[in-house]
Every structure is written in C-alpha cells, then in structure tokens.
Amino acid sequence: MPRLAPLLTCLLGLLLLASTPAHAQETPPWGTGESRGEDLTIYLVTFGPGDDVAAWWGHGSLVVEDQRLEQSRLYNYGMFSFDERMLARYAMGRLEFWVDDASPGATFRFYRSLDRDVRLQELNLTSAQKVELGRLLAVNVLPENRHYVYHHYNDNCVTRLRDGIDKVLGGQFQQVMSSPGRMTLRDHTRRYTAVGPAMSLLLDFLMNDEIDQPVTRWQEAFLPDELERLVAEMQVVGEDGQKRPLVAKALNVYEAKGRPATPAEPPRYGPVLLLLGLALGGGAVGLALWGRRSGGRAPRILLGLQNALVGLVLGIPGFALFIMWLFTDHTVTYRNENLFLANPLTLLTLPLGIQLMRGSEKARERMRRLWLVLAGLGVLGLALKVLPMFDQDNWRLIALLLPLSVGMAGAFTLARARAQAQATSEPLTPSLKASGS
Incomplete structure (x- = not known):
C-alpha cells in the first residue's frame, strides 16, 4: 500500500x-x-x-x-x-x-x-x-x-x-x-x-x-x-x-537455500473465503437456533464471543480504513468499496458482544439493528457492482464478509422472535392454571 x-x-x-x-x-x-x-x-x-x-x-x-x-x-x-x-x-x-x-x-x-x-x-x-x-x-x-x-x-x-x-x-x-x-x-x-x-x-x-x-x-x-x-x-x-x-x-x-519461489500468479482462494463466510454466517444462525430451542446460556455466550471477535478482526480494520480515507495521504485507501462490508459500525460489535455475553437484552436488540444495517450495506455494495464506477476487485472480500453479515442479521432476528414468543406465552400460564382449578 x-x-x-x-x-x-x-x-x-x-x-x-x-x-x-x-x-x-x-x-x-x-x-x-x-x-x-x-x-x-x-x-x-x-x-x-x-x-x-x-x-x-x-x-x-x-x-x-x-x-x-x-x-x-x-x-x-x-x-x-x-x-x-x-x-x-x-x-x-x-x-x-x-x-x-x-x-x-x-x-x-x-x-x-x-x-x-x-x-x-x-x-x-x-x-x-x-x-x-x-x-x-x-x-x-x-x-x-x-x-x-x-x-x-x-x-x-x-x-x-x-x-x-x-x-x-x-x-x-x-x-x-x-x-x-x-x-x-x-x-x-x-x-x-x-x-x-x-x-x-x-x-x-x-x-x-x-x-x-x-x-x-x-x-x-x-x-x-x-x-x-x-x-x-x-x-x-x-x-x-x-x-x-x-x-x-x-x-x-x-542463491537462497530452500526458500519457496514467489508464485507466478496470485492465489485463487475466493472459493475458500466463500466457504468460510458461509460457515461463519451459518454458525451464527446455528447458535441462534440452539438458543431458541434450549434457552441456555451457552449459545448466548458463544454468539456474543463471536461478535466480539468480529469487532476485533473486522471492526478495527474497517475503522482504520475510514480514517485513512478522510485524514491521510494513503490515496490507495480512498473511496474503498470494502467500507460497505466493514466500517466503523462494525467496531460496535466488540462492546455489544461483550454485553451480550453478560446477558444484556438491550445489547441483543441493538445487535439486531446493527447487523441489519451492516447486511443492508453489504447487499447495497454488491448491487452497485452493476455500475462501471464500482469496479474494485473485491469479490474475495464480498464472498467472505457478506454471508457473515447476512448470517448475523438472521441470527439476531431469530433471537428476537424467540424473545417475543416468550413474552406472549408467559402471561398465559397463570390464567390457564386458574381455569383448570
């Protein structure tokens, strides 16, 4: 760079x-x-x-x-x-x-x-x-x-x-x-x-x-x-x-001894990144389904941990990329399409993930809204690829990060549905017991 x-x-x-x-x-x-x-x-x-x-x-x-x-x-x-x-x-x-x-x-x-x-x-x-x-x-x-x-x-x-x-x-x-x-x-x-x-x-x-x-x-x-x-x-x-x-x-x-030669062509790891993105997004959905069935602490803690790690691994580079664009002479970072995939908003998953691990329901709802926005931005970045000006060679990053964002949004939407179902079923329990007596 x-x-x-x-x-x-x-x-x-x-x-x-x-x-x-x-x-x-x-x-x-x-x-x-x-x-x-x-x-x-x-x-x-x-x-x-x-x-x-x-x-x-x-x-x-x-x-x-x-x-x-x-x-x-x-x-x-x-x-x-x-x-x-x-x-x-x-x-x-x-x-x-x-x-x-x-x-x-x-x-x-x-x-x-x-x-x-x-x-x-x-x-x-x-x-x-x-x-x-x-x-x-x-x-x-x-x-x-x-x-x-x-x-x-x-x-x-x-x-x-x-x-x-x-x-x-x-x-x-x-x-x-x-x-x-x-x-x-x-x-x-x-x-x-x-x-x-x-x-x-x-x-x-x-x-x-x-x-x-x-x-x-x-x-x-x-x-x-x-x-x-x-x-x-x-x-x-x-x-x-x-x-x-x-x-x-x-x-x-x-002549160097045993040092591997520089590849003649760039590596083609796009399919591997797509599989990884699907696994990460699918894993988040799996944790939400597990939590919906069991209601235990383990799936919540693991989902919070996954989000905290995402904040570290993706949020910090996304925030740095945004700052480089606005305040530095690193021209190769300006107007980077990868900001649709990871940006300063992604960094918020770090503190919210920690709060979710500690059992905060407010954090769960905030995460749902945040991931819906991030997934929407990712889909927008993909849709804009039809325009000539959006010609950045970032398909590998899209393959990795868009499934993750969509999976996270789906996971927290499922978690909210479970919470709403619990909220509507709990008040019914005392009245049912009263009618039976």
Whole structure:
C-alpha cells in the first residue's frame, strides 16, 4: 500500500544502517570527474525476498565500481529511520526515505546471512552513460538531495533505480516498456504476499480500485524481480545505431537455500473465503437456533464471543480504513468499496458482544439493528457492482464478509422472535392454571 510501512519494499535499509559502514563523507571518483568511463562497471543488484513482511518484496540497489582506482559503492534507496516523528509520518502516509552508499561486500554478506538471493546484472552502457549514471548517484546521495517521500508503487527504492537507468538511456527504457503489463498491481501485491495469507487478506481489504487499473511493464518495475526481468529483456540502441542487450552479463552471487519461489500468479482462494463466510454466517444462525430451542446460556455466550471477535478482526480494520480515507495521504485507501462490508459500525460489535455475553437484552436488540444495517450495506455494495464506477476487485472480500453479515442479521432476528414468543406465552400460564382449578 502506498507509503504504508507494512508494504514497504525496502524497510531492510534500517538493518543495513547497523550492519554496513556509515555513509562515507568523501565524494567518490565518479562524482568528482576522476573516473574514466572505460574503467567503470555498473551493476543492478537484486536481492530476493526474505522472511518478514517488509522483506517479502525483495530489494534492489546499484553498484558502481572503478576498477582502475579500486573503489566501489552500493547505492541503496531504501534507508529510513525510527525516530519520534516516524510513526506520525507513517500514519499520515508521508514517510521519508533516503539513499545512502555502503560497501558492496558487506551488504552482500548481510543478505547472505539472511539466506536471501543476491544477483547481479552488469549493465551494458557506453562509457559516457556510465560516467553520467555514476555522477547522478553521487549527486543523489548528497545530504541536500538524498531524501524523498516514499510511495510503494510509484516512488520507491526500485523505481529510483529504474528511473536513473532510463535517464542515461535517453528514455529508451520507458519507451520500450510502455507495453501492457502482465497483471494489475493488486495481482502483483497478492502474489508477493501469498506467503502470509492473513496479511495478504488485510492488505487486499485496505486497497481500493486504484491498483486494479491496467498498467504498463514500466509500472510493474516497482518490484525488484520485475525490474531485473525487464532489464534482462531490454535491447538498447548504441552510439553506432545498432541494438545491443542492456545486460552484458549476469552473476549469481548467492542463491537462497530452500526458500519457496514467489508464485507466478496470485492465489485463487475466493472459493475458500466463500466457504468460510458461509460457515461463519451459518454458525451464527446455528447458535441462534440452539438458543431458541434450549434457552441456555451457552449459545448466548458463544454468539456474543463471536461478535466480539468480529469487532476485533473486522471492526478495527474497517475503522482504520475510514480514517485513512478522510485524514491521510494513503490515496490507495480512498473511496474503498470494502467500507460497505466493514466500517466503523462494525467496531460496535466488540462492546455489544461483550454485553451480550453478560446477558444484556438491550445489547441483543441493538445487535439486531446493527447487523441489519451492516447486511443492508453489504447487499447495497454488491448491487452497485452493476455500475462501471464500482469496479474494485473485491469479490474475495464480498464472498467472505457478506454471508457473515447476512448470517448475523438472521441470527439476531431469530433471537428476537424467540424473545417475543416468550413474552406472549408467559402471561398465559397463570390464567390457564386458574381455569383448570
């Protein structure tokens, strides 16, 4: 999600602060003009996915090496720091990143220690292009230039590499890669987060149709693996007018042991979510029927507990999504259709569920009204799908949450019917006894 920390492609830069040498103050020779183009080698480095959420996306960097002067630097646009303002900037979608340089060898050893792939592609650039790219990187790393506002899809530690390469190629890269992409940004997000289904579902819930629109291959290169793929396929026109591969050679520095590959396609778990939604909604109805027959405490307590959990699991994200839309720069959350399915009203099921567990009849009636509203909103969100503007790819969430809402509304409607039946039958008991005597 744009500028949202759980999805940051390059949070690992924080660890690099502690594991690689501090930013060198002296300007490298390619920044002072000492380096000659024929002595420079520039590599695109791709680091494979890691274990934590931030590392699921992989990472990328550029390495500049002057073989004559025996100097090399790795440029990492994924740096950020935890400080007293970081959480506020993160919450508002205004998190700042910066570029720093470090020792390539130390960085490679660090990623190897995490059992993450380290792959290099030597860029087949002209001498002038190498000099220019080296100069750009040396200028970018200066304190007055190094910071930028992170955006997960449009401006991150990989798109900065892509844009730098394209600049020295005179725009050839973007021009060639303007063809349609393989899939939407949501599909890419879902396949990279498939390793953690719960987090994947949460991110799917939080994002609107901004990432469901068709994209180009150029836009897909917000991901390290996609940029690596495009660079490998790219043919550029040299000074002689002849086409040549952009990659002179590829080096596999380290291959992760036993780490599963990122799926080529997003997982298809819609049917599973539908079954889960039906089970949850049907379970609520089952508890209401049990309570209607037995009148015991157990079904009431279990139904209250289920509602309290729904408030925690769905109400908090629904409330957060609403706040993100109104008060933050997380544009990918704005006007999100999933607010028909879970929203701040859903959070009310938490306290009302607890009250129901404690035997409150007022809570039962309030829950009935609340779930009728929530189910109605869910049905409205589904009906609006016939309109072109309601094109968000959220069928998986509808499959999960709409049956739950309808089931809850049905459960509390049954509970109310039972209460009304008891209310009408109880006064009759004394009069019947009197007539019999």
